[in-house]
Amino acid sequence: MRSEILYPGAFPMVRVELAAGEQIKAESGAMVGASPTIDVESKMEGGFLGALSRKLLTGEKFFFQTLRAGRGPGEVLLAPTVPGEIVILELDGVNEYMVQKDGFLAGADTISIESKMQSFTRGLMGGEGFFILKIGGKGTLILNSFGAIHRIDLKPDQEYIVDNSHMVAWSATTSYNIERASSGWMASFTSGEGFVCRFRGPGVVYIQSRNPGGFGAWIRQFIPVSE
Amino acid sequence: MSSSPNALCFGYELPASGAPCLVRFGGQGLTVTFASESMAGRSEEVPFTALSVSVGGLDHDQLVLKWIGDRGERALYLKDADLIRSFRRSAPEQLHVPFERAAELARLVRRRRRMVWGVVAGVVLALSAGLWRGGDLLVALAVERIPPEWEQKLGESAYKDFLARQDIVREGPAVSAVQEMTRRLVEQIPNNPYKFEVTVVKSDVVNAFALPGGYIVVFTGLMKKATGAEEVAGVLSHELNHVLQRHGLERIVKRLGLVAAASIVFGDQQGLAGLMKQFGVELMTLKFGREQETEADLTGLQLLYQARIDPSGMIGFFERLSEKDEGRMEWLSTHPMSQGRAERLKAELAAMPKLSPVPFTFEWAAVRASLGVSPPAEP
Known part of the structure; x- marks a missing residue:
């Protein structure tokens, strides 16, 4: 499996080359095009109950697609739904990433994906819901974001503060606490930064340069209201 | 197998995501x-005396x-359980105390998280249960606020939906008989806010049901x-009283409360909308609760009495239906009959004073004959 980002920027696409017999999993609906040697299958990762819990709890799609080069080598084109960058990570079998529910685009068949319950405070205030994806194993992982992806490297005990709705993925070796952005409740809400996450290294945090919820709120004012 | 990396090493000149490495514990340290290509083969030896132990990670x-x-x-950073056990075995005594302290902290976090989730689950369950059981007063309050017109609209759409798929008996002795019964019963209801509508449907199903708003099917x-x-x-009379006591509405309000709570918990508004839609269908199969059945029985009996219709017919019929289990006794499946009820x-x-019943103006045998039952069916 070899992957390459085409048209980097706001509207990128990933080309994944598969050797005969190789397969990848992708978010359902992510496929844009493929060689005729590629077979598309829906697969419920983690069995029916696993898939159901992922659908109900994380809001992530019920099925992942499996794209298999069953009849010879070929290539697949994948793209996310929202405008925004794509990043390719190589998982080494030791590193694990926590990924917010919309961040997963595709991955090698050898990576593992599970829904994980967050702590109550993080789930309530963190902005990515009570359940997130924990992705580990060995192989390529392709993430997408809303806006550009920015990578923050944290050395041991180094801290960084991120607005809660800008998180895409972070290594499992980091930890974070939810905090109010400013002292005093009033200031917290009036500053527009209700809650923030204080990350603590070591590890890597991927953030997105746009906030999907904020964008939704902004665009809502232009949508004509019927009646 | 032993050469695959089992831990992540962090340091000033190492990548921020950690350098995958293979860790082995020996007698001294x-x-x-390091496993990555750029650092392949490089290794570092660290004595146990130089180590400090803590817990970390998300x-x-x-x-x-x-x-x-x-x-x-x-x-x-180590997360492999075997590796951690191996550390515990080979670590010298002075590291045992900090190790146990770290393990205790990890357990504490896990326990606290479980406890918080347990409390949250408990509160959600208690709220749902409260809404379902102890919330009768709340339901009654909510039902009181819903105007009969709203109820009528709800019932009407379900009624029309249902009848569109049925073979309706539009005229004849059966229809006039049912209309006469309804008239005599309804006349006795003081301040009746409903316009009762009764339809006879051709079907072998032994059943009758009432929808909110006064729509009744026999x-x-x-x-x-x-x-x-x-x-x-x-x-x-029993079915009319389900309507008068607004039993259908009570069930819907109760059910809605639970669904709304569940939807809020799971954050699934689409599910909520879907379930709301389903209520139209569910009205048909709406089962009333035991208390509601008893209430409809008793008020039904009183209504029969006021209309001067012999109530022993009702009781006898209930008993007969519960004894025989022939054909499709669907009235029983939605109205579970117990000997205690009769x-x-x-x-x-x-306990009521003796009643001198006023007979109906039609011949029941003629009504049944019009439905195709031969006369010798008399008991």
Whole structure:
């Protein structure tokens, strides 16, 4: 499996080359095009109950697609739904990433994906819901974001503060606490930064340069209201 | 297998995401062998005496070993259970205390998280249960605020939906008989806010049901089974009282409360909308609760009495239906019959002053004949 980002920027696409017999999993609906040697299958990762819990709890799609080069080598084109960058990570079998529910685009068949319950405070205030994806194993992982992806490297005990709705993925070796952005409740809400996450290294945090919820709120004012 | 990396090493000149490495514990300390291509084969030896032990990671579930090496501070993150056990076996005594403290902290975090979720689950369950059981007062309050017109609209759409798929008996002795029964019963209801509408549907199903707003359906199967008009009138009276006591609405409000709570918990508004839609369908199969059945029985009995229709027909019919299990006794599946229920009605009737019933203007035998039941079916 070899992957390459085409048209980097706001509207990128990933080309994944598969050797005969190789397969990848992708978010359902992510496929844009493929060689005729590629077979598309829906697969419920983690069995029916696993898939159901992922659908109900994380809001992530019920099925992942499996794209298999069953009849010879070929290539697949994948793209996310929202405008925004794509990043390719190589998982080494030791590193694990926590990924917010919309961040997963595709991955090698050898990576593992599970829904994980967050702590109550993080789930309530963190902005990515009570359940997130924990992705580990060995192989390529392709993430997408809303806006550009920015990578923050944290050395041991180094801290960084991120607005809660800008998180895409972070290594499992980091930890974070939810905090109010400013002292005093009033200031917290009036500053527009209700809650923030204080990350603590070591590890890597991927953030997105746009906030999907904020964008939704902004665009809502232009949508004509019927009646 | 032993050469695949089992830990992540962090340090000043190492990648921020951690350098995958192979950690082995020996008698004096540990050996870190880096696995990445750029550092392949490089290894560092660290004596146990240089190590400090703590926990780290998102869920405080990784063992963190730190030391100051030649190249500055190093941190090693271990999460593999076998590796952590191996550390515990080979570590000297002075590291046992900090190790146990770290393990205790990890357990504490896990326990606290479980406890918080337990409390949250408990509160959600208690709220749902409260809404379902103890919330009767709340439901009654909510139901009181819903105007009969709203109820009528809800019932009407379900009623029309249902009738569109049925074979309706539009005229004839059966229809006029049912209309006469309904008229006599409805006349006795003071301040009746409903416009009752009764439809006879051709079907062998032994059943009748009431929708919110005063829409009642009687199947010909029920009429065929009844040996006297009073028996059908008894069932009608029972169904009318489900409407008058707004039982259907109570069920819907209760159900909505639970669904809304569940939807909020799971954050699934689409599910909520879908379930709301389903209520139209569910109105048909709406089962009433035991208390609601008893209430409809008793008020039904009183209504029959006021309309001067012999209530013993109702009781006898209920008993007969519960004894025989022939054909499709669907009225029983939605109105579970117990001997206690009939006994209760008998006792209630015995306590009332003797009644001189006023007969109906139609011949029941003629009504049944019009439905295709041959006359010798008399008991």
